[in-house]
Amino acid sequence: MTEAIERVLAQISPVIQEAGCRLELVGVEGKVATLRLHRPWHIGEDQIFRIRHFVERELTEGQPELILRLELPEPEAPGVPPRAGLDVTVEALSPGEGLDTAILKLSHPVGIEGSRLFSGAEEAREHPLILRLFSVPHVDAIMAKDTMLIVSRSGGTWGPLLEALQANIVEHFASGGAAVPPGGIDEGSIRARIDRLLEEEINPAIISHGGRITLMDVRGTEVFLHMGGGCQGCGSAAETLRHGVEAAIREVVPEITVVHDATDHTAGVNPYY
16 A cells, blocks of 8 residues: 555655645555645645645545545745745835834835725735735834835834834745735635536546546636646647636636646556547
8 A cells, every 4th residue: 555655646746846845655554644744834724725635536546445644744944935936125214213104115016006005904805915014013004006115003113013024025925925916816716616617517527537637726817737547647638628628717717817737747657548
């Protein structure tokens, strides 16, 4: 059983790495396989759940009796930049302690058309960067424009407050986060619609080929799919994705701009063609 598990892990590791994580087989006792998921600090509970679901499906495909136990050690240090991150610098124009506003200049656009004043976290729900900055103590309001943020405080001292703001901005962009979701895109809604499409229509249609398609991630208007089973390494995979799956996804989720195939097709062991 251990060899079979290691073989599957070798096949799916590129997909896990694409998500910024790494899987380690700790051991196998009877029907229980213990895996350890190493992940960077920015990977949230939702993505962990999706990775676990994906790994379970892949491992139990030919071993339905297998029970998966997943260990989650502390996230790896934020000093390791995740993929697709941006190296953004922040210049803080320090005000006097008697003033309650400070200016932050970024080397990357904030991502908001024109200028906009946010008076609290509730107004920033569709703007991840601004929402994150409201988690810093004493931040009272934020004006965003081009590459500039004007922050108002309601207490505290500027020294540690500016350090916290700068660190949060740098970490946000380094983690691959966007300043604002394109068009205010609801990634949760996109995931739900694509998952439903895959489970109710697409996967039942390709199961006779031994294939299965899993949604790995949604980033703004881009989606990342993994083609498993008979689809992995299949010579018709590109055609299936482009003319079948992608067309169906765009019909259900018209706001999607790019559909990525995150599959390592060279690792396929039982392709349909």
